[in-house]
Amino acid sequence: MPELAFSRRSALRGLGAVVLPAALTACGVPAAYIPEDRREGQDRSARDQSLAFSNWPLYIDTDEEDEERRPTLDEFSEKTGIEVRYTEEINDNDEFFGKISPALMNHQETGHDLVVVSDWMAARFVHLGWAQKMDRSAQSNVAKYLDPQLRSPAFDEGRLHTVPWQSGITGIAYNRKALGREIKSVKDLWQPDLAGKVTLFSGLDESFALLMQGDGVDVARWTEADFHRMCDQVERMVKKRHVRRFTGNDYTSDLSKGDVLACQAYSGDVIQLQADNPDIEFVVPEEGAELWAESLLVPNLARHKANAEALVDHYYDPAVAARLAASVNYVCPVPAAREVLAGSDDKETAELAENPLIFPDGDMRKRLVVARDISSVERRSFAKRWNAIVGL
Incomplete structure (x- = not known):
């Protein structure tokens, strides 16, 4: 494909x-x-x-x-x-x-x-x-x-x-050979050796669930407080220039070229990337990932x-x-x-x-959650805050 x-x-x-x-x-x-x-x-x-x-x-x-x-x-x-x-x-x-x-x-x-x-x-x-x-x-x-x-x-x-x-699954993709270590958790994205080498999705709906899960949130029942706590963390990482940029599907190019070492990713895309580069791995973090x-x-x-x-x-x-x-x-x-x-x-x-990544096994399924959607009332203020962080 x-x-x-x-x-x-x-x-x-x-x-x-x-x-x-x-x-x-x-x-x-x-x-x-x-x-x-x-x-x-x-x-x-x-x-x-x-x-x-x-x-x-x-x-x-x-x-x-x-x-x-x-x-x-x-x-x-x-x-x-x-x-x-x-x-x-x-x-x-x-x-x-x-x-x-x-x-x-x-x-x-x-x-x-x-x-x-x-x-x-x-x-x-x-x-x-x-x-x-x-x-x-x-x-x-x-x-x-x-x-x-x-x-x-x-x-x-x-x-x-x-x-x-x-x-599909929103999880983490990374180049294990280039990074020299495993990624098992969302928290691993914030380690010093990944400064400037991480990308996140720019879309609010695409990003929020995995990042909340990294804080231990049950995304089937997340709250406004959970959302703003997640935004606070991302905002800090942006100010420190730990996050290289926010992407759409162009993260695949960044990862393939080595411009980034780890990123939010979709399971279906990674199957394609692995065909050209077997060092690229996809992770369903220990805290869980979004099944969408x-x-x-x-x-x-x-x-x-x-x-x-x-x-x-x-x-x-x-x-x-x-x-x-x-x-x-x-x-x-x-x-x-x-x-x-x-x-x-x-x-x-x-x-x-x-x-x-096509037929999740039992162990992986235990860590997959269907997130509750963002209501129309929440969306206006949440989108305003997220887009300000992303720069949209």
Whole structure:
């Protein structure tokens, strides 16, 4: 998989287009919120065998000889007769939110039947009432195979409105050979020998959980005091120039070139980096790491809701999930796909089943936590403080 030029968990770079919905929700203004009984439109799935599916670039399997072909999507269309209009138009969570929020706020169709956004953004959709409840009776694979650790995030208890597309871990990557020692803890980032050689994520939603965990915080139940204590620590490290800079996905370049020795990192990216440099290691710290997801949701008034739900369930067939995991190398939200990969005749494919960054083992899972999201009330002041530290 090629090196990514962006972060799928894109940084929150100011309030921008999202101020209005957040502010409306915080002030209790009902215009933005859509009640559950007003979200469904006229579903044309039965008479119109199609659906519009929007995703991030490079986030699906492709044919090695023809990158325009997407085998798992083609298989779905062949099996069901449903044509999938697949677009890779999501390059930034906030940008995409700004694009479709005016229609959703005004109770209008968006032209999208299924989209993939980071869970912190999915939380915004759910809290605003802009994501439809899926019909789980028509999704037997989701009901049976969804990773138990991802089944009930705080923002969507029971996963009624969202389903993970892929998952991942925010941990620490470092060059063990160049550093000359192991990193086992978030606290290890602050050791003197890493002064000026550490990078952190610039995005508030991407950064905060791991840094809080370094202070022993249970990020499923963190508080405002926990947040500000974490900011105080980071601020001190910035003033001491211990932190080299704050990054998006360009941390991969810094680490590969040796400009930094340790950094916040995503598990899926490190698998790619290790292919070129086996000295790079990924660590789930002793204090824990954040298990996150990017999730599928059906926006309000989608014209092909049933077709979209069928596609979601298709990707929870372990055989299909295995092919997707083998291509994108993120944490697979379908643990049963591991057995499928393990049984492959291809040695490299079979080895993926033993990679804990795709299928975390029991010991690693004990240290993985799904963080509670930042509420709309908290976001305004928290973003202001974090962005001042980062320099945004």
